[in-house]
Amino acid sequence: MIAVENISKNFGVTKAVQDISFKVEKGDVLGFLGPNGAGKSTTMRILTCYISADSGTASVAGFNIHENPVEVRRKIGYLPENNPLYMDMGLLEYVKFIAQMRNIPKAAVRSRVEQVIGMCGLESELSKDVGELSKGFRQRLGLAQALVHDPEVLILDEPTIGLDPHQIIEIRNLIKAIGREKTIILSSHILPEVSATCDRVLIINKGKLVGSGTPQELASMSHGGQVIMAGIRGPQQEVLAGLKGIDKLTDIKHLGEADGIHRFELRSDSVEELSEEVFFMVARSGWSLTELYRKSINLEDVFLDLTTREAQ
Amino acid sequence: MKNIINIFWKEFKGYFSSPVAYIFIISFLVVTTWLYSRTFFLANQASLRGFFGLLPWVFLFLAPAITMRSWAEEKKLGTIEILMTLPVKEWEIVIGKFLACFVFLVLTLCLTCPLPITVMLLGNPDLGPIWGGYAGAFLLGGAYLAIGLFASSLTENQIVAFIVAIIICFAFLIIGETFVLMNVPQALVPVFSYLGLGSHFQSIGRGVIDSRDLLYYLSVIGFFLYLNQVSVESRKWK
Numbered sequence: 001m002i003a004v005e006n007i008s009k010n011f012g013v014t015k016a017v018q019d020i021s022f023k024v025e026k027g028d029v030l031g032f033l034g035p036n037g038a039g040k041s042t043t044m045r046i047l048t049c050y051i052s053a054d055s056g057t058a059s060v061a062g063f064n065i066h067e068n069p070v071e072v073r074r075k076i077g078y079l080p081e082n083n084p085l086y087m088d089m090g091l092l093e094y095v096k097f098i099a100q101m102r103n104i105p106k107a108a109v110r111s112r113v114e115q116v117i118g119m120c121g122l123e124s125e126l127s128k129d130v131g132e133l134s135k136g137f138r139q140r141l142g143l144a145q146a147l148v149h150d151p152e153v154l155i156l157d158e159p160t161i162g163l164d165p166h167q168i169i170e171i172r173n174l175i176k177a178i179g180r181e182k183t184i185i186l187s188s189h190i191l192p193e194v195s196a197t198c199d200r201v202l203i204i205n206k207g208k209l210v211g212s213g214t215p216q217e218l219a220s221m222s223h224g225g226q227v228i229m230a231g232i233r234g235p236q237q238e239v240l241a242g243l244k245g246i247d248k249l250t251d252i253k254h255l256g257e258a259d260g261i262h263r264f265e266l267r268s269d270s271v272e273e274l275s276e277e278v279f280f281m282v283a284r285s286g287w288s289l290t291e292l293y294r295k296s297i298n299l300e301d302v303f304l305d306l307t308t309r310e311a312q
Numbered sequence: 313m314k315n316i317i318n319i320f321w322k323e324f325k326g327y328f329s330s331p332v333a334y335i336f337i338i339s340f341l342v343v344t345t346w347l348y349s350r351t352f353f354l355a356n357q358a359s360l361r362g363f364f365g366l367l368p369w370v371f372l373f374l375a376p377a378i379t380m381r382s383w384a385e386e387k388k389l390g391t392i393e394i395l396m397t398l399p400v401k402e403w404e405i406v407i408g409k410f411l412a413c414f415v416f417l418v419l420t421l422c423l424t425c426p427l428p429i430t431v432m433l434l435g436n437p438d439l440g441p442i443w444g445g446y447a448g449a450f451l452l453g454g455a456y457l458a459i460g461l462f463a464s465s466l467t468e469n470q471i472v473a474f475i476v477a478i479i480i481c482f483a484f485l486i487i488g489e490t491f492v493l494m495n496v497p498q499a500l501v502p503v504f505s506y507l508g509l510g511s512h513f514q515s516i517g518r519g520v521i522d523s524r525d526l527l528y529y530l531s532v533i534g535f536f537l538y539l540n541q542v543s544v545e546s547r548k549w550k
Contacts, residue, residue: 011550048397052548074399084390088329100318101398145394 001026001153001183002047007056009042016042018207019056024200026152029179031198032187035307039207040187041081044155047185048078061152074103077146081157083139087131091122094130095144102149112148120144120174136167143174154178156186160193172197191303205307218302227295228266230278234287236262242285246277261290315400319408320415323382327416337420340374344424358435363427364445364517368485368510371449371456374420376477378413379460380470383544387468396544406541410461410533417453421446440519448516451529455509456481458536465543484509484532 002024009017017039024030032040045051047058049069057064063071086094095117099109117123120140125133133141139159146154159175160168175184175197188194194201195215203211203218211218232239236254239262243252251267268274275292282289327333347370348363355362386392395405431437456477463477464470486492488508493501505511509532512525 045393050393050397050547051550070399070401073397076397078394078397080390080393080397082390084392084394086326086391087389088326093325097318097322098394098398101315101400103314103399 001028002058002060002185004043004047004058005056007043007046007053007058009039009046009051009054015207017046017053020204020207020209021056022202022209022212024183024185026183027179027181028200029175029184029186029198031194031201032185032204033189033191033194033201033303034187034204035189038204040204041157042207043204044078044157044185044187045080047072048076048155049073050080074149075152077149077151077154079142079146079154079156079159082161083142085130085138085141085145087129089130091128091130091133091141092117092126094141095148098145099148104149112150116144116148119147121170136163136170139163139167139171140174143171147178152183154182154184154186156184158187158189160188160190168193203303203306210306211302226268226270226274228268228275228278228292229295230264230266230292231261231290232264232282232287233261233290234282234285238285239264239282239287242281243278246274246281248272248274248277263291265295315404316408316411319400319405320411323409323412324415327378327412333416336374336377337423340370340420341423344370345427348427358431358437360428360431360437360442360445361517363424364441364449364513367445367449368452368513371453372478372481372485375413375417375453375456376460376463376474376481378416379457379464379477380473381464382409382413382461383465383540384468384470384473388470392547396547402544403537403541406461406537406544410458410537413457413461414454417457418450421449421453438519441517442519444519444521445517447521448513448525451516451526452509452513455484455529455532455536458533458540459484462536462540462543465540481509486510488512 004023005021007017007020008015020039020043022030032043034040042051046053047060047065049065049072052066057066059065060072061075063075065072089097092113095113096109099113100106104112117126120143122137122140122144125137130138130141143156143159146156156175160171163171172193175186178184179197186194186197199214201211201213201215201218202209236257240252240254243249243264243266248268248270249266250269251265253265253267255263255265257263266274266278275294279289279292344363344366347366348360351362383392386395396402428437428442431442459480460473460477463480464473466476467473485508487504488506488511492508493505496504506528512528515522516525
């Protein structure tokens with residue numbers, strides 16, 4: 001549905017996007033993850049033909065962004081960063097204006113506008129001006145605007161930014177519901193959001209693609225192994241020597257000591273179960289084990305790992 | 313064409329969604345009528361020449377005030393990103409916006425119709441210069457508006473857009489004035505006099521619409537609308 005090939009864009013000396021390529025299949029929900037200023041918005045603006053790439057090309061629903069920008073825009077529903085809206089228009093007037101500009105036949109405008117307003121839960125606000133709406137309703141209006149022409153592709157730039165947790169869940173559910181039929185790209189710098197809504201994630205940092213895959217794949221890709229937390233009661237040096245005796249452990253971190261219990265974070269590249277070995281080592285030595293569990297790696301760790309690895 | 317009409321209506325309604333439009337219209341009517349009627353009874357002539365003589369100077373402030381918001385506001389709110397990702401071409405939006413402010417200006421000028429009616433009641437004026445004067449005012453106003461739209465597309469600050477528009481309009485207005493023509497090298501006089509916005513206005517105002525004057529105004533409008541389009545498109549390459 002969307003194919004991006006080697007796109008680059010510079011703003012003066014800043015390399016906003018460097019050589020990014022990816023593909024999105026029909027019906028997929030793709031998440032862009034990255035710190036602020038990573039190039040997420042720039043990539044989206046290139047895809048919606050708001051700005052042009054310096055090099056590289058992309059196609060949306062079979063139309064090339066350089067050759068057929070108007071057709072590309074026709075296929076896309078777009079919610080730009082910070083959700084800009086015409087503050088002095090009426091809510092209904094605004095959605096109608098977008099519907100007309102989106103070439104919806106005159107006879108269908110009314111029913112389509114009503115449909116999309118119902119979908120986004122805006123019925124209670126119909127008589128208001130855009131400027132009078134609360135933040136949550138403005139965000140819904142931004143989505144309504146993007147959905148009014150029933151586009152094949154939706155591009156949403158930080159759709160839940162600045163909302164309260166309750167509203168975030170509502171918008172997220174809305175996106176999930178829409179995502180069953182449409183191809184969606186959304187960006188965020190909030191991890192739970194991406195793992196909650198997306199089938200696939202691209203991690204972007206400083207304009208470069210640093211990782212991609214399903215949320216699960218990314219989690220295992222980051223360390224490729226496991227992290228075990230252990231609490232052991234015993235003499236520090238000997239316990240440490242004992243842990244070093246387990247050769248599959250690649251990294252042993254002493255986290256601290258309280259009441260004679262030493263806590264360790266143990267890392268390993270292998271996927272074999274290591275908790276047992278730790279248990280037997282402790283049991284053989286006659287010490288005691290106060291805790292032992294495998295830490296699950298979440299996207300947060302992957303994100304920090306992938307985005308800081310670059311800096312080091 | 314449909315896109316242009318949609319943009320036109322959105323912009324045109326936008327003028328009336330705040331009291332600003334009414335304030336513009338009323339202050340324009342009050343100022344021009346006042347300045348004109350101050351000398352009208354003294355001159356004791358049933359003619360609107362004084363009124364049309366004022367217009368290039370009053371428009372100098374009115375036209376930039378109409379256009380200053382057009383692009384600057386879109387840039388400031390970020391709505392330009394909504395507009396430019398709709399399936400329309402840049403020039404369609406430029407034309408739509410131009411038509412909206414042009415119709416607004418025409419509407420304002422039409423509201424001055426009590427003046428010619430009064431003059432006709434009081435005396436027996438020559439109708440040629442009156443029709444010519446209005447035709448010239450539409451064309452001159454159109455040129456000012458095209459310049460103003462271009463200035464608005466350069467910035468996201470309305471005040472800057474307003475002042476830049478006045479400066480460019482003023483420059484184009486005075487280069488055709490006798491005072492300037494006397495002080496430029498002889499070889500440049502025909503060029504300057506041709507480029508001046510005011511001299512063409514005066515020749516149309518005599519009641520004779522010459523195709524050269526018409527062509528001149530249409531080229532000025534076309535040129536600045538083209539610059540406007542380039543300026544809007546330049547966001548892509550920055």
